[in-house]
Amino acid sequence: xxxxxxxxxxxxxxxxxxxxxxxxxxxxxxxxxxxxxxxxxxxxxxxxx
Numbered sequence: 001x002x003x004x005x006x007x008x009x010x011x012x013x014x015x016x017x018x019x020x021x022x023x024x025x026x027x028x029x030x031x032x033x034x035x036x037x038x039x040x041x042x043x044x045x046x047x048x049x
Contacts, residue, residue: 002033017046 010031012023021043028038 002035017043021047 008031010024010028012020012027014020014023024042
């Protein structure tokens with residue numbers, strides 16, 4: 001049960017930023033709950049997006 005705010009963080013490692021970012025988002029895709037919202041821009045600047 002959540003009551004708003006940031007509930008958790010997902011972290012991943014990889015040989016480069018793009019790989020680590022992809023792994024983190026793949027792991028985050030496995031997490032589901034009602035009202036889920038997530039940012040899609042994490043590490044985008046470091047990756048040059």
